[in-house]
Amino acid sequence: MENAFETLYCAEKYGIPSLFNHCSQFIVCRLDSNNCLISLEKALRFGADSVIKGCLEFIDANCKAVLDTPEFIAVRHEILEKILQRNTLAVDENTVYKAVERWAANACAEAGIDSSAENRRQVLGKALYLVRFPLLTDGEIANGPLKSGLLLKEEFCAIYEYLYKHGADKPHIPFPATPRVHLLSDHPVRHARQRPSTFFYLPRRR
Incomplete structure (x- = not known):
């Protein structure tokens, strides 16, 4: 996940929307109760709206597990x-x-x-x-x-x-x-x- 966010940052910095979208989808598909909060924080920093949305929806569906971490x-x-x-x-x-x-x-x-x-x-x-x-x-x-x-x-x-x-x-x-x-x-x-x-x-x- 760390490499994915680094790539996401580079894609945003150098204006490569296709790579940015691909990285966003990769991150959202690999969310779990242990990494979704860290992923949400990084997504907010990068302004990755689709990752933010994915993280919040994951928290919705798995709220108790996330709150217990x-x-x-x-x-x-x-x-x-x-x-x-x-x-x-x-x-x-x-x-x-x-x-x-x-x-x-x-x-x-x-x-x-x-x-x-x-x-x-x-x-x-x-x-x-x-x-x-x-x-x-x-x-x-x-x-x-x-x-x-x-x-x-x-x-x-x-x-x-x-x-x-x-x-x-x-x-x-x-x-x-x-x-x-x-x-x-x-x-x-x-x-x-x-x-x-x-x-x-x-x-x-x-």
Whole structure:
């Protein structure tokens, strides 16, 4: 793959479109869960649109395997956002959330700062608001982002009200709530949600 990208770079530099297209097709046909993120980063650098498209579609179809790789937690913030923006990831949102937590913890470690909830939120920045927290079950929210502190209490309450209130009482929330629908499936990737009989205890932030 490294030789293919070197050739791709030369083809772009010297204006040989047929070779550029051939290299692009070669790379896309050899994508796997271990090399697709590195390939995406290089394709963005070279402006290889067909490789970018191929990488993103591979991630869509093989999202859980890609998110579980060690390469995922090391991707640049730009690539994290590109993945989280996808409407076609074939994975449940709790898996996405857990991967984002791992990415944030690694980003804190790389920056030499404590992996506190505040610092994880800071390194995530706008990417935090690309996680579709409303698609998580109540138990997943309570035992995941609420417990870890990644979600603020007021954000949790806003999500709760958004899900269980109707009409004019429904508040605006900063998180997407539309289910992701994989292109190869007719069904949205989400959890069934039931109205809980009791409110969750909101843990004290430390």
